[in-house]
Amino acid sequence: MQRTTSFGSVIVERITGNPAASVVMVGSLVLAVVIGVFGGAAQLVNAVVTGGMWALLAVGLALIFGVANVPYFAHGESFMIGAYVAFFVFDPIKTYLQDNSNPLLFALGPFAAVLAAGVVGFALGVGLERLLFYPLRQRTKAGEWVMNAFLLTLGISFVIINGTTLVLGPNFQGIPYYWAVDPLELESLEVRVTVDRLVSFGIAIITIVALWFFLRRTRIGRAIRAVAQDEVGAQLVGINLNFVYVLTFGLATATAAIAGASLLSIFQAYPTVGLIPLYTAWYVVILAGLGNVAGAIAGGFIVALLQTATQQWVGIGWANVVPIAAMVLVLLIVPSGIFGSEVKGVQEQ
Amino acid sequence: MASTQAAKGNRSAWDTIVRGLEAVGIKPLGAVSLVVLALLPLVPPFNQEHMMRWLIMGAYLAAQAVAFDFTSGYINVVNFGFAAFVGLGAYTSAILANDTPLLIVQLGISPWIGMWIGALVAGLLGLGLGALTLRLRGIFAACLAWFVGIALMGTARNTMSLTRGALGLHPPRLLETTSNLPYFYIILVMLLVVYVTLRLVTRTRMGLAFRAIGQNIDAARASGINPTRYRVINFALSCFFAGLLGSFYAHYLASLTPDTVMHTSKTVEVLTMVYIGGRGSMWGGMAVAFPFVFLMNYLRSNLEDLPGLHLVIFGVVMILVMIYYPGGFAAVYDSVATWFKGRLTGERRT
Numbered sequence: 001m002q003r004t005t006s007f008g009s010v011i012v013e014r015i016t017g018n019p020a021a022s023v024v025m026v027g028s029l030v031l032a033v034v035i036g037v038f039g040g041a042a043q044l045v046n047a048v049v050t051g052g053m054w055a056l057l058a059v060g061l062a063l064i065f066g067v068a069n070v071p072y073f074a075h076g077e078s079f080m081i082g083a084y085v086a087f088f089v090f091d092p093i094k095t096y097l098q099d100n101s102n103p104l105l106f107a108l109g110p111f112a113a114v115l116a117a118g119v120v121g122f123a124l125g126v127g128l129e130r131l132l133f134y135p136l137r138q139r140t141k142a143g144e145w146v147m148n149a150f151l152l153t154l155g156i157s158f159v160i161i162n163g164t165t166l167v168l169g170p171n172f173q174g175i176p177y178y179w180a181v182d183p184l185e186l187e188s189l190e191v192r193v194t195v196d197r198l199v200s201f202g203i204a205i206i207t208i209v210a211l212w213f214f215l216r217r218t219r220i221g222r223a224i225r226a227v228a229q230d231e232v233g234a235q236l237v238g239i240n241l242n243f244v245y246v247l248t249f250g251l252a253t254a255t256a257a258i259a260g261a262s263l264l265s266i267f268q269a270y271p272t273v274g275l276i277p278l279y280t281a282w283y284v285v286i287l288a289g290l291g292n293v294a295g296a297i298a299g300g301f302i303v304a305l306l307q308t309a310t311q312q313w314v315g316i317g318w319a320n321v322v323p324i325a326a327m328v329l330v331l332l333i334v335p336s337g338i339f340g341s342e343v344k345g346v347q348e349q
Numbered sequence: 350m351a352s353t354q355a356a357k358g359n360r361s362a363w364d365t366i367v368r369g370l371e372a373v374g375i376k377p378l379g380a381v382s383l384v385v386l387a388l389l390p391l392v393p394p395f396n397q398e399h400m401m402r403w404l405i406m407g408a409y410l411a412a413q414a415v416a417f418d419f420t421s422g423y424i425n426v427v428n429f430g431f432a433a434f435v436g437l438g439a440y441t442s443a444i445l446a447n448d449t450p451l452l453i454v455q456l457g458i459s460p461w462i463g464m465w466i467g468a469l470v471a472g473l474l475g476l477g478l479g480a481l482t483l484r485l486r487g488i489f490a491a492c493l494a495w496f497v498g499i500a501l502m503g504t505a506r507n508t509m510s511l512t513r514g515a516l517g518l519h520p521p522r523l524l525e526t527t528s529n530l531p532y533f534y535i536i537l538v539m540l541l542v543v544y545v546t547l548r549l550v551t552r553t554r555m556g557l558a559f560r561a562i563g564q565n566i567d568a569a570r571a572s573g574i575n576p577t578r579y580r581v582i583n584f585a586l587s588c589f590f591a592g593l594l595g596s597f598y599a600h601y602l603a604s605l606t607p608d609t610v611m612h613t614s615k616t617v618e619v620l621t622m623v624y625i626g627g628r629g630s631m632w633g634g635m636a637v638a639f640p641f642v643f644l645m646n647y648l649r650s651n652l653e654d655l656p657g658l659h660l661v662i663f664g665v666v667m668i669l670v671m672i673y674y675p676g677g678f679a680a681v682y683d684s685v686a687t688w689f690k691g692r693l694t695g696e697r698r699t
Contacts, residue, residue, distance in 0.1 A: 136672050144675055146488070147427065151624050152671045154617060158664030162657035170656070279613075286492045317514075321503030328496050332481055335489040 020334045021295075028302045031309055039312045041191045047308035048301070049197050052204035055300025056259045057277050058284035059208060059293055060252035066228040066291030067248040070133065071150040074157040075256055075281055076274025080164065081124060082117035082257025083269035087173050089113040090264070094175060110178040114203060114261040121257025125249035128156065133249070134242065164271040174268030200262035207258055208297060211251065215293070224248055228291065287327050289337025298339070374548030379632060383541070386639070390533055401529035405536050407642035409598060412540040414622045414634025416590040419547045421620075422629030423556070424583045425563040426487040430498025431591055431619055434475060436611030438467035438592025439599035440505060440512060443520035446600070452518075453510045460523050464596035471592025472585050479584035484577045495613070502611035517606035520599045532601050539597060540635070543590050548631060550586070559583055563629075625670050627679025637678050 036044035057075065064072045090113040097106055132152060140148050183194040215221035226234040227244045235241060260267070260274070267273050280303065285292075288299030306323035314322055330338065370380050389395045390404060413435065421427050428434075442464055448457030458466070478497055482490040505512045512518065524531055550556055558579045561569035566576050599605050609615075619634075622641060626633030648659035674681055 132668060132672065139672060140675060147624065147628075148671050148675050151621065152668055154621065155664040155667030155671065158660050158667065162660040162664065165657040166655060166661065283496075286496070290488070315507070317507045318503065321500050321507065324496050324500045324503070328493060328500065331489070331493055331496070335482075335485045335493070 051301030051304030058296035076278030078256035079260035080274035082260030086113040086261030117261030122254035125253030289341040295339030411638035423559040430494035432615035433498030435595035438595035442467035442596035468593035472589030475588025627677030630679035633679030
């Protein structure tokens, strides 16, 4: 029997199957065009680059929620730790480069910092899962898991933020730029983008694509998706749940740390730097649909577009209020999120 | 026999008191603690002004915890925008009390009246929000409540003509005194009013409906209860009291900014109190709030060279409680009390 589904029919099916998503996506594209035309290409570039950042953060959050059913409110802390690691790795490199010229180090040094942040982030996620979430899973009854896990992540957040303040101090630690080159310019469109922002966007996209590929094409990725769908079923086919949880946490925290590291020159590193990324990632995940990893990617860009449009035309003070008001309206119509939520085991609570 | 009859007579007086208290949900130990609490500010070292301030903040947090637990413990919905309702009551009352040309509203209404208007406004918003969102699963209502709270805080920050934004308001105080003592008794009375009212509600058939909805909404529906209607009533009541408490805060502290009242972190404070105290017990959050406020303030003032250590300790406590004692203080107390009573009755039998 031959399958005769054409590409076009799949698209039509997707659109008619989820009208809310289609409306929102078309609306966002229109908004992007409006921003580009009336706000200037620079604003559009700004929105897209920011969108990549939110998408990367939201993907990790959606992954943890979808697979381990944990409302992870310490995600910003992985971002923060990534930023600090990148700082401590790159600062000596930067000092060295001031006196000696080494083109290879100049070009690749920042990537070493980002990579180091990713490794440390992964280790952090693995550690948290084994030390804290594993005993919680052993001891909690099914009905109380969500709130207990949520409060556990709050406790983790308090400890990490204030522990960092204690040990490293509350001051901003940062670098003015990763690459001491002029920003890239496109005179005709009045666009100036610093190399740092461009590369951070590139890193975000590459990481998202790599994660996507991992989840879709590898066996372990399939195992993760299976656990996200149905834990018991996954166990029945012989998937090691603990391994999947550890890996998922590690991946999520690693992506957040990579985000924090790649944005070091823009956000700097200080104990509470992760809070805004945390809240925004949560807005994206709630809007896109709890646990929906693909939706989180699109949602990141949508939220960034909304924020940019608001800043441009309503005022900077309203940058969070208007997008959130819009999200409230969307959620009243489609409460499970635009792209549909895939929460398992959250009982009627 | 004469002696037993005399004994019965004595016991019945005591019994009436105990039964009267239990009818309003106060166990003997709770009554004793309340009396101790009421007398505490008259006893050194608690009669210092800063200690009394801590007591007031403890009672304020305790009352909020009771109102919060009414929703999270009974209908199993976490009102993650709780602080926004508190702030709404605070700002309503403060704006109505204003009689200076700083704001466009200059009504100069007395805070004692404005308090109730603030509570009403918060309750009405809770009613509206609940009606819109409580037909969904609890987690979606929680997310929406959070978003509405943030939008409210952002609006408060940005409407200078009404709220003076981040500059804040300085509402008039409830009383003309500079001492903290009368304020403590006011908030203590408010705490009692909130607790007793909500306790009595949980003892009615409506309270039974709440519990049924919280435990198994489908079974409740099958028994003929309209879950949405009861959830909305519960939510609105909780928000009403949140607004009332917010008004107290505004007219006690006399200084109000959006971030100090409406921020998500304020909801988190109340939330953690409720869960560490024991969700669903209503009194657990109350009991834990006082030592918590004292401990945090004591640590913060005595560990000035180690900033944030008190929050690290708090975080560690929260982690340990959630992993090892998820039922909270109330569950631990109940198990200890049962064990104790078991030992007592056991000994009497032998």
